[in-house]
Amino acid sequence: MIDHDCTFVLGAQDPEMREIERVLDDAGLPRVHAALSGRRCTPQTAYQADSVVDVRADNVHRPALLLPKAPAVFVECALQDREAVVRVDHHHPGDPGYEVPPEHYLQGSSLGQVLTLLEREPTDTQRLLAASDHCLTAAYQGLCPGVDPGDLLFLRASWRAKISGRTLTDVIEGILEAAQRARRHYDSEFGESRFLDPFDVPPDLPEGAAYAGVPVRYRALLPDAVLKEMYKGGSPAAVEAFMAEHREAGRSVYGNPYRGYAGAYWSAL
Structure with a gap:
């Protein structure tokens, strides 16, 4: 059980982090957001934070204070010159959830780790959120106990519809069509x-x-003209091979072989 004097410092926003915020608010625990130059961190800056802010439903970034000796729990972030009493994460080697396999997704996911700290049992929706964030491909293949792939598709599609402005029907049809294209493009020589x-x-x-x-394996051209290549859904060996390939080429690389994803950045084109 976590000490109620602890303040939770939260990283970048996504569906899992949004649920973590809701759980903390329901428990009456203080929480702030990791920030860089006064703005809430993005996934790219969450581990370079230099301050904290308080962001509520109105999306206004309000300056916040984290007292120097106050105990803090860092959730998917890091704050310069500050140590956490507990780290909740699964992105980097050494993180509590880094090597956790799909069948133990609650111990691996950040949401599951927070629920454990609060001694709370997960709801069905929280199981879906935890599994989808920790090991999405495995969850869709029925490898996460207590997670129904059909319910997962509905939850994920509903979220995508909400943030994109598309209809739920359009999103589900898009996902199913993309699944068909992924199968048609499968290259047995490369295994992807x-x-x-x-x-x-x-x-x-x-x-x-x-x-x-x-x-x-797919690519995206980012707004700053940087080319990003991503790999998802592969075995640990395949992810490690992808990361090694790009490291040898001198590119910036991230990923987690145990969770089946990696990415690499080219310099601006």
Whole structure:
């Protein structure tokens, strides 16, 4: 059980982090958000935070204070010159959930780790959120106990519809079509589907490939003209090979072989 004097410092926003916020608020525990230069951190800056802010439903970034000796729990973030009493994470070697396999997704996911700290049992929806964040492809293939793939598809599609403005029907059809394309593009020589033209990547490809259970390699051109290549749904050995390939080429690489994903960045084109 976590000490109620602890303040939770939260990283970048996503569906899992949104639920963690709700759980902390329900428990009456203080929470703030990791920030860089006064703005809430993104996934790219969550481990470079230099301050904290308080962001509520109105999305206003309000300055917040974390007292120097106050105990803090860091959730998927890091704060310069500050040590956490507990780290909740699964992204990097040494994190509590880094090597946790799909069948133990609650221990692996950040949401599951927070629920354990609060001595709370997960709801059915929280199981879906935890499994989808920790090991999406495995969850869609029925490898996460207590997680129904059909319920997972509905939850994920509903979220995508909400944030994109698309209809739920359109999103589900897009995911199923992307799953079919991932299967058709499967290259047995490489053991993956390949979409190397960033202008010919279906918008629902990552979700569709996970639903199909097909490892996929694809590229995206970021707004700053940086080319990003991603790999998802592969075995630990395949993910490690992807990461090694790009490291040898001198590129910036991230990933977790145990969770089946990795990515690499080219310099600006």
